Amino acid sequence: MGIIRIITGDITRLAVDAIVNAANSTLRGGGGVDGAIHRAGGPDLKDACRPLGGCPTGEARITPGFRLPAPWVIHTVGPVWRGGKAGEPGLLRGCYEQAFALARAHGVRTIAFPAISTGVYGYPKEAAARIALGVMRRERDAFAEVIACCFSAEDAAIYRALCPECVLGDEEGA
Ligand code: APR
Numbered sequence: 001m002g003i004i005r006i007i008t009g010d011i012t013r014l015a016v017d018a019i020v021n022a023a024n025s026t027l028r029g030g031g032g033v034d035g036a037i038h039r040a041g042g043p044d045l046k047d048a049c050r051p052l053g054g055c056p057t058g059e060a061r062i063t064p065g066f067r068l069p070a071p072w073v074i075h076t077v078g079p080v081w082r083g084g085k086a087g088e089p090g091l092l093r094g095c096y097e098q099a100f101a102l103a104r105a106h107g108v109r110t111i112a113f114p115a116i117s118t119g120v121y122g123y124p125k126e127a128a129a130r131i132a133l134g135v136m137r138r139e140r141d142a143f144a145e146v147i148a149c150c151f152s153a154e155d156a157a158i159y160r161a162l163c164p165e166c167v168l169g170d171e172e173g174a
Contacts, residue, residue: 002142003144003146003167004136005146007148007149009151012036012041013069016069016145018103018108019065019073022034022078022119023077024077025054027049028049045066048063058090058094059077059095060076061102072106076116084127092116095117096131096135097139100135100139109145112147113149114151126158129159156168
């Protein structure tokens with residue numbers, strides 16, 4: 001059964017098979033983790049996104065990682081939080097599910113996710129983490145390692161509280 005690992009760090013530095021980008025529907029880059037991934041991936045990453053013609057909210061697209069240590073980037077567009085009654089939970093779940101589907105289709109064995117939609121898009125962190133972990137638990141058997149890459153200790157603590165069985169940081173896998 002694949003490990004779910006909770007770490008705190010910069011997803012652009014992870015030498016995993018695929019990192020997931022919290023993009024916007026234009027796939028032209030932006031701030032937050034999107035900006036960090038495009039800065040690290042280099043101009044070829046933006047060139048690879050252009051012919052994709054964007055990505056609807058709740059869906060995902062895959063490109064090479066170019067200058068990133070990860071050979072693949074899975075770009076997904078999370079919902080903007082509008083109070084929770086505009087289909088946000090289903091759209092966010094779709095981001096994780098579609099990212100995992102693309103990962104499986106490309107033979108990915110280790111994958112890292114940021115906390116999609118919980119930054120600029122304002123999704124409440126705990127509610128988002130519950131959705132993320134719910135999909136990760138369903139998908140983990142098809143992977144060697146699924147990483148929740150948190151950008152702050154506060155975010156990692158939210159995941160840790162919701163996932164006592166998860167491996168923390170650099171601990172050996174369970
Ligand atoms: N590594 C890992 N996580 C990161 C990094 C990084 N280098 N940089 C930011 N994060 C975290 C944020 O702290 C947050 O927890 O990624 C999570 C998602 O936040 P955002 O990047 O703001 O993404 P999101 O809330 O999904 O909003 C997407 O922001 O950058 C724009 O183009 C993007 O329009 C899109 C919107």
